Amino acid sequence: MMPARRLIAGLKAxxxxxxxxxxxxxxxRAYLDTSVDENVxxxxxxxxxxxxxxxxTARASRSKRSRNRGSLDRLSxxxxxxxxxxxxxxxxxxxxxxxxxxxxxxISYGPTRALTASGICASRRELWSVKYSVRGTRTxxxxxxxxAIGPRTV
Amino acid sequence: MAADVKPSGLIQGTLHMLILKTxxxxxxxxxxxxxxxxxxxRGAFQVxxxxxxxxxxxxxxxxxxxGDWRVTENNRRAKxxxxxxxxxxxxxxxxxxxxxxxxxxxxxxxxxLGEL
Numbered sequence: 070m071m072p073a074r075r076l077i078a079g080l081k082a083x084x085x086x087x088x089x090x091x092x093x094x095x096x097x098r099a100y101l102d103t104s105v106d107e108n109v110x111x112x113x114x115x116x117x118x119x120x121x122x123x124x125x126t127a128r129a130s131r132s133k134r135s136r137n138r139g140s141l142d143r144l145s146x147x148x149x150x151x152x153x154x155x156x157x158x159x160x161x162x163x164x165x166x167x168x169x170x171x172x173x174x175x176i177s178y179g180p181t182r183a184l185t186a187s188g189i190c191a192s193r194r195e196l197w198s199v200k201y202s203v204r205g206t207r208t209x210x211x212x213x214x215x216x217a218i219g220p221r222t223v
Numbered sequence: 224m225a226a227d228v229k230p231s232g233l234i235q236g237t238l239h240m241l242i243l244k245t246x247x248x249x250x251x252x253x254x255x256x257x258x259x260x261x262x263x264x265r266g267a268f269q270v271x272x273x274x275x276x277x278x279x280x281x282x283x284x285x286x287x288x289x290g291d292w293r294v295t296e297n298n299r300r301a302k303x304x305x306x307x308x309x310x311x312x313x314x315x316x317x318x319x320x321x322x323x324x325x326x327x328x329x330x331x332x333x334x335x336l337g338e339l
Contacts, residue, residue: 093276093280
């Protein structure tokens, strides 16, 4: 019983869909004819009037095709569409090109992150990677070891 | 003065309300609705078929307007739309909301520090 009902409902929807489609075609044709009549009445040559009207109804036909794709709501000007676009703004930190005012004999611009040594000292229970020298003090930086004891000066 | 206004796009979401208002005056076919909107707005709004027909479909689907086929003055068959009772009620509500919003917007646009 249920599949039969479903089939009837499906056929009904299909029939109604076709009916709506035919009606819209007829309506667009009526629109085109009226538009040509009005343009001719306004002094336009029939051929030119027909061409102008066809151009406009072509736009409406495109909207009809879009309606079939289910985008009627978007076309009817009801829903505001928003698109997501990736930001083209640089994510780099803004740094001033002007150097800071000197406050001491030697100016420090912050920790130097110059690469001084790179190597892995592995023991039975530790895995250390020495990478950076911060203000002249070599500091071992722990890498990927959950079972290391702690930082170690090399 | 209004005749100098160049044709422009409608404010988002207002086409339905304007169609309802046009049909509240008298039943019209698709082409007639477009012409009437242009006439009343004195050329400020030109609605093309690509915008008009989807809007009419939606209003009809929502039961706010109904269409029936008649013969035009040029002896052509065309679908004439008219307002339903719920369409009339919707127009009334939307007009009220529009008035309230435009009044508030106008008040904001005219605001100066002295009157706050």
